[in-house]
Amino acid sequence: MGDAQLIVTHFCIPEHVTCVPALGEGFINDTFLVQTSAKQKYILRRKNRSVFPNIPAMMDNISKVTSHILSKGGTTFRLAATKDGKWYHRDPDGEYWACFTFIPDTFTFEHADHIDLVKAGGEGIGLFNSQMADFYGHLEDTLPGFHNISYRFEQFAGSLNRARSHASRLEEVVSLIEEIYSRKEQMEAFWKLVETGNIPRRVSHNDTKLSNFLFDKDRQVVCAVDLDTVMQTTVLFDFGDAVRSYTNPYPEDHPHFQEIKMDVERFSALSEGYLSKAAWFLNEEEKNYLAFSALYITYEQFLRFLMDYIDGDTYYRLRYPGHNLVRARSQLALLKSMEEQFPAMQHILSEIN
Numbered sequence: 162m163g164d165a166q167l168i169v170t171h172f173c174i175p176e177h178v179t180c181v182p183a184l185g186e187g188f189i190n191d192t193f194l195v196q197t198s199a200k201q202k203y204i205l206r207r208k209n210r211s212v213f214p215n216i217p218a219m220m221d222n223i224s225k226v227t228s229h230i231l232s233k234g235g236t237t238f239r240l241a242a243t244k245d246g247k248w249y250h251r252d253p254d255g256e257y258w259a260c261f262t263f264i265p266d267t268f269t270f271e272h273a274d275h276i277d278l279v280k281a282g283g284e285g286i287g288l289f290n291s292q293m294a295d296f297y298g299h300l301e302d303t304l305p306g307f308h309n310i311s312y313r314f315e316q317f318a319g320s321l322n323r324a325r326s327h328a329s330r331l332e333e334v335v336s337l338i339e340e341i342y343s344r345k346e347q348m349e350a351f352w353k354l355v356e357t358g359n360i361p362r363r364v365s366h367n368d369t370k371l372s373n374f375l376f377d378k379d380r381q382v383v384c385a386v387d388l389d390t391v392m393q394t395t396v397l398f399d400f401g402d403a404v405r406s407y408t409n410p411y412p413e414d415h416p417h418f419q420e421i422k423m424d425v426e427r428f429s430a431l432s433e434g435y436l437s438k439a440a441w442f443l444n445e446e447e448k449n450y451l452a453f454s455a456l457y458i459t460y461e462q463f464l465r466f467l468m469d470y471i472d473g474d475t476y477y478r479l480r481y482p483g484h485n486l487v488r489a490r491s492q493l494a495l496l497k498s499m500e501e502q503f504p505a506m507q508h509i510l511s512e513i514n
Contacts, residue, residue: 165193169205171250172241172260176201194263202263203241207256208249212476213389216257218301220248223259223388225300226364230292236384238262267375267383273407278371278380279427283434285374285382286366286403290396293364294442300364300393307367307390308398310348310457313464317341320471330471334486337467340493344460351450351457355395360446362393369399370406370413397447400435401454405462407431408455409495413462414488421494423455425502429509436513448514452506456499463492 165181176197184194184204195203208216223240230237241260243250250258273279306312321338324331331338354360366373367390375383406413408427415421432451440448469476470485477485499506 165205168250168252168258169193169195169203169260171243171258172203172205173244174203174241174260181205195260200265202265203260204238204263205258205260207258208389210255210257213303215301215303216249217247219303219389220259222300222303222391224248225298226293226296226388226391229296229298230384233292235288235292236264238264238384238386264375264383267377269372269375271372272409272412273371273427274410275380276427276430278376279407280430280434281376281381282371282374282403282407283431283436284438285385285434286369286399287435287438288382289366289369289385290363290399291438291442296364300391302392304390304392307392308394308458308461310352310461313461313468314345314349317464317468320468324471330473334467334471334489337489337493341464341467348457348460351453354446354450360395360397360450361444363396364391365394365396365399366391367394367398367402369402371403372406395447395454396439396443397450397454398458400439400451401456401458403431403435404428404455404499405459405492405495411491413491414484415491416487418490418494421491422498423495423502425505425509428455428502428506429513432510432513436510440514448510451510452503455506456496456503459492459496459499463489463496466492 169178169181174195174197176199179196179198181193181195184192191207193205195205197203208219210216213219227237227240231239238261240248241262242248248259252258270278273282321331355362366385366388368387369385373387374385377383404423408423408431409421410424411421466477466485466489470489474485479485
């Protein structure tokens, strides 16, 4: 991997760069903080080309989205162009890098520890969707099959076939595989509504966990970050992922599965926050499936963690052996809690609407 201090010299940064330390620990990308002799700082990020097959198109999508938000007076980061006028730099090893402004006086949270933060997060999701509701341009489909459950089932079947040659992990998760297939039909039925256009495609973030939003000191959402997955699909995926992330009082890899639940009060606060910003542009079909979208996204994440475990942990970064299996069991516990409380979720949404 290229040296970050050298990589940053390829970008048009007017300030003098003093140092480029590593920042955080992402699942997918490597991130660095570009410190300068002035107040302005930048983020330098290596894009994972094994996860994102078309990084130039992805960066073009990000440019279109951030430009649209900024044109409306909204807050977001600004991309730094390279000296040859691109939104990315490709180093001699073939790695792709992007650079953008650091937004000061902001914070991230791994999970919502207070009801007010849950509501603020909902407002943030709704704000992002609302800001992009009048975007009529075209975004490239940079991750074909992303959130497409039919595609995920094909991947999952392939994982099971490959695993039969080293069946130890497969035998360990037989009951979890059964949980996957017991819900297959209803998940495919939802995806069919998206495919047919009954549920419209709009610009959506597609990864709206809490840590992908910046908050100010008062815990109000400033803007969405990590826009690598912005595409045109249903915004219900954004709401559903927010429910998955915000309404569980524990991290998504909480090992004590019996403690995991979807908190109805949090769901109510999230829904109120989201719809306060997004209700004006959602159609009736979208509103009808808001609650189910949470089940769909949580199910998909359960499937993906389980699939990665079966595959030998090739996608998500691990903190310890068996981490993906813990993640999968955690998501299944959350999904079951949502299923038990689905009527209450529907009632809450109908009262807000």
